[in-house]
Amino acid sequence: MSKRVLTTESGAPVADNQNSATAGVGGPILLQDQHLLEKLARFNRERIPERVVHARGSGAYGHFEVTDDVTGFTSADFLSEVGKKTETFLRFSTVADSLGGADAVRDPRGFALKFYTAEGNYDLVGNNTPVFFIKDPIKFPDFIHSQKRDPFTGKQEADNVWDFWAHAPEATHQVTWLMGDRGIPASYRHMNGYGSHTYQWTNAQGEAFFVKYHFKTNQGIRSLSADQAAELVGKDGNSHQTDLLQSIERGVYPSWTLYVQLMPAAEAADYRFNPFDLTKVWPHSDYPLQRVGRLVLDRNPDNVFAEVEQAAFSPNNFVPGIGPSPDKMLQGRLFAYADAHRYRLGVNHTLLPVNAPKATVANNYGRDGLMAANAQGRGAKNYEPNSFGGPVETGLPLSAPLAIHGYTGTHEAPAHTKDDDFFQAGELYRLMSEEEKQRLVANIAGGLSQVSRDDIIEKNIAHFAAADADYGKRVEEAVRALRD
Numbered sequence: 098m099s100k101r102v103l104t105t106e107s108g109a110p111v112a113d114n115q116n117s118a119t120a121g122v123g124g125p126i127l128l129q130d131q132h133l134l135e136k137l138a139r140f141n142r143e144r145i146p147e148r149v150v151h152a153r154g155s156g157a158y159g160h161f162e163v164t165d166d167v168t169g170f171t172s173a174d175f176l177s178e179v180g181k182k183t184e185t186f187l188r189f190s191t192v193a194d195s196l197g198g199a200d201a202v203r204d205p206r207g208f209a210l211k212f213y214t215a216e217g218n219y220d221l222v223g224n225n226t227p228v229f230f231i232k233d234p235i236k237f238p239d240f241i242h243s244q245k246r247d248p249f250t251g252k253q254e255a256d257n258v259w260d261f262w263a264h265a266p267e268a269t270h271q272v273t274w275l276m277g278d279r280g281i282p283a284s285y286r287h288m289n290g291y292g293s294h295t296y297q298w299t300n301a302q303g304e305a306f307f308v309k310y311h312f313k314t315n316q317g318i319r320s321l322s323a324d325q326a327a328e329l330v331g332k333d334g335n336s337h338q339t340d341l342l343q344s345i346e347r348g349v350y351p352s353w354t355l356y357v358q359l360m361p362a363a364e365a366a367d368y369r370f371n372p373f374d375l376t377k378v379w380p381h382s383d384y385p386l387q388r389v390g391r392l393v394l395d396r397n398p399d400n401v402f403a404e405v406e407q408a409a410f411s412p413n414n415f416v417p418g419i420g421p422s423p424d425k426m427l428q429g430r431l432f433a434y435a436d437a438h439r440y441r442l443g444v445n446h447t448l449l450p451v452n453a454p455k456a457t458v459a460n461n462y463g464r465d466g467l468m469a470a471n472a473q474g475r476g477a478k479n480y481e482p483n484s485f486g487g488p489v490e491t492g493l494p495l496s497a498p499l500a501i502h503g504y505t506g507t508h509e510a511p512a513h514t515k516d517d518d519f520f521q522a523g524e525l526y527r528l529m530s531e532e533e534k535q536r537l538v539a540n541i542a543g544g545l546s547q548v549s550r551d552d553i554i555e556k557n558i559a560h561f562a563a564a565d566a567d568y569g570k571r572v573e574e575a576v577r578a579l580r581d
């Protein structure tokens with residue numbers, strides 16, 4: 098086999114890739130050694146800003162196949178026929194740690210899914226938990242600051258973690274979930290994915306439904322205890338990445354079955370829980386799961402940096418027939434992600450192969466910017482409207498309009514009849530077996546007992562007690578036993 102010649106970035110052959118050019122044998126290096134200069138300079142620029150959250154992750158390609166007819170609820174083209182297949186890319190992640198952090202830790206997992214549909218890319222950027230810690234995006238930067246490394250100590254601090262939760266009673270439900278058995282998934286393959294938010298579906302007749310997405314793992318749920326996780330982290334910090342990569346390379350393709358809960362839009366106002374409150378679930382007895390299709394991951398990316406690190410998912414990438422709900426958290430996210438991408442990857446990140454549409458082409462008048470690679474054909478106009486056959490708007494709404502009323506202002510989310518910060522956390526606790534309760538309490542006490550201030554501990558215990566008196570009492574006793 099003839100050897101390919103090593104070249105500089107401009108394509109010129111490289112004479113020596115082992116010795117830099119010097120002024121005489123043993124002399125200083127010459128500035129004219131273009132290959133050395135380019136190699137070192139290029140190397141210095143290999144890293145880009147990491148994601149401010151969900152920095153550590155793994156990704157894979159696959160497809161989604163519709164198994165059940167949902168055309169009565171959404172006009173989305175990729176869901177329009179049983180048997181229809183759409184190419185997908187899924188990035189899993191942990192949340193709090195920086196790039197290089199360990200995989201097997203107690204933390205929610207990201208479940209960010211891109212459907213490359215014929216009507217554009219649809220991004221569903223969810224987690225492995227059906228709820229979240231907060232319900233207003235204005236709290237998100239404070240929340241994340243409290244969970245990531247402390248600016249002084251440079252490590253995660255129990256004081257910060259629990260101080261935030263002491264001031265956020267609405268987090269009790271998600272904290273109960275996180276500290277429970279599912280808090281450390283055994284791998285990305287052995288956990289569910291949830292859209293978490295409520296979204297809107299609109300059918301061809303223009304009728305609106307609110308929808309929650311549930312991707313149930315077909316591998317079965319498997320989780321690790323705190324001890325098992327600590328041992329695994331010591332052996333393989335990249336355990337989730339190893340598992341996903343090797344499983345797909347072996348031809349053992351992980352899959353998830355997608356179910357949805359659907360609520361006719363007219364029922365939202367009087368539902369017992371605020372359906373747009375991200376700290377709440379809709380009990381399945383109120384809105385049962387309906388099967389939609391199957392997601393399979395069957396191809397590893399060729400290059401982790403190009404395809405996983407540079408992947409960009411944004412909750413505001415909708416397709417016709419799917420839209421946002423008034424969930425305030427979701428509304429905040431509609432801004433935050435594309436803004437993060439413009440900072441992290443640049444304004445032309447949508448041109449990268451992993452982010453560009455695959456089943457259609459993007460046609461618009463956005464132009465230029467750093468790293469523009471979308472040279473438009475000769476004579477293509479860069480303004481709209483124009484008289485030269487450029488792309489035009491459809492005039493068709495993407496989703497049904499929703500009625501709003503009231504006054505502008507900094508309002509708390511409206512409380513429905515059964516809404517408080519604790520009821521659903523208590524329900525989750527009461528569902529657990531005795532052994533599960535014991536593990537939950539031990540996990541909470543393990544963290545909470547490390548907090549330096551009694552008032553922060555007491556406030557957190559009060560939240561668990563408000564969810565369920567027995568829950569609060571047990572946490573209090575377990576914390577006391579560890580601190581005495």
Ligand code: HEM
Pocket residue numbers: 147148149150151154188189190206207208209222223224229233234235237292293294408409410426427429430433434437438441
């Ligand atoms: C107002 C609340 C939130 C804000 C402002 C926010 C903001 C962000 C930002 C800025 C990123 C980094 C994006 C990037 O650099 O590519 C990110 C990543 C992510 N967020 Fe959020 N987030 C919020 C809540 C949530 C919630 C509730 C979920 C899940 C239900 C979620 C799931 C994710 C996932 C999965 C990623 C990683 C996406 C990927 O793999 O590239 N976030 N978030």
